[in-house]
Amino acid sequence: MTTDPLGSALLVTARNAIGERFGLARQVVDALPELAEPAATFVTLTQQGQLRGCIGSLEAYRPLATDVAENAVAAAFRDHRFAPLGQDELPRTRVEVSLLTPAEPFPVLSEADALARLRPGIDGLIFSYGRRRATFLPQVWESLPEPRQFLVQLKLKAGLPGDFWHDQVVLARYGVRKWKET
Known part of the structure; x- marks a missing residue:
């Protein structure tokens, strides 16, 4: 503890x-x-x-x-x-x-821009498109350390194809303080 x-x-x-x-x-x-x-x-x-x-x-x-x-x-x-x-x-x-932490808008110009600016191990990410929304906590980077795979799995979690991208995708990022039982 x-x-x-x-x-x-x-x-x-x-x-x-x-x-x-x-x-x-x-x-x-x-x-x-x-x-x-x-x-x-x-x-x-x-x-x-x-x-x-x-x-x-x-x-x-x-x-x-x-x-x-x-x-x-x-x-x-x-x-x-x-x-x-x-x-x-x-x-x-x-x-x-x-x-x-409160989510902050993470405006990007493209998927490539998002991938270049994501901070593995730090960013929790909220992916939104229309009525679809999904999030990964920063801890997910432990099992998906590569930004492209992190984003692909997040899109799949939102019910979208892994290769999906649209100009109306909205991203937000957040951090966490975490505690775990031993």
Whole structure:
């Protein structure tokens, strides 16, 4: 567990929210003023290093503690890629909380311009075209370290072909502070 008070509070908040669904006792969370401030977060669940659920918010619209708790429950029980988490899985599930910086417009002249200016390992990216939208957290660079492949997979996640590009594509980028259970 992290020694950072905010990170510890967020990880406990996430685990408490999931555990409550199984009737488990809550751990005490330090009352930090940051927990009441609006924030956008993602909660990622893994088992043996493999993704088990990931849900989040791209805009800050509710208190940090609420956002983490709601996203933790959604990642555990409502990520359409996975069956709902079983109580027997909880002990072997690791929680990661990512606190997003506000997204900033990332205007580009072309796909080549975007690829040249992306910062691997730093940028979280939001890809939007019409009603289609997808995001990758900066952590995704760990498995997709090459900008072209990162962008191809993000377009596929948005339901578009990997080679798609249009002048009306809108990009935004953000950073994260993250904490992960050990």
